[in-house]
Amino acid sequence: MGILNFKALLITALIFMPIECLFALRPNQKVLRKAFLNDLVYAVFNGAPITLGLVAIVALATASMGRLVPEFVGITVSSQPIWLQVTEIILVADLGFYFTHRAFHAIPFLWHFHAIHHSIEELDWLAGHRVHPVDQILTKGASFIPLYLLGYSSEAIGLFALIFHAHSLLLHANVRLNIGPLRWLIASPQFHHWHHANERAAYDKNFAGQLSFIDVIFGTMHLPGNAVPERYGIDDPIPSNYIEQLAYPFVPKGKTDEASTTSDA
Ligand SMILES: [Zn+2]
């Protein structure tokens, strides 16, 4: 990707690395933890295919379905104050995110794409970048398409995209952050770390991207006190580098899916 992307990544690192040092959830985790370089490759190169795919499906959806929404809806929606638009957007987008994310866990074909994200064994701010483009394009598509169809202003959507990105980095960060009872409303690092836990009680829980109360409503919340998971990752045989991970969902699985219970821990 371009210089801009590299600059943004550098700024992100300069913000999150000191925070992780000061408020580490796992103080013994190294900065250059396992697969750090591989996740850095994601952070540098993965943005381009995701942006291209996302622009394409949003354009396709608005061209084919845009006329279904009456004009007055867009006029009303976009004339609201920006803070109200962003608040509504977070709710609308996270509902789309929740159900798509849940489908990626429930449908085996989709899971092979999402498994790449869950193969992370040590979480930090960089880890959240490890996502298969197909996974991201569809999940983000489900978040963004309704926003464009409903006619939210591009300023509000842009602001939301920034908030979502920062929130996502924080959710994966190696930080201990206690937000008190707010954790039942807003997704916290503890909430999303449990989503990555390799522990049976936590499987298929905590799907929301920003609003944890969506999981409360649909009965998929798992937030046991102040506890944090003992280990992260999955048992699927995920290859260890970027190119092979991109190819993984397309490689015939056959018996290896059931047969392999090896973890590369
Ligand atoms: Zn997931």
Ligand SMILES: [Zn+2]
């Ligand atoms: Zn995650």
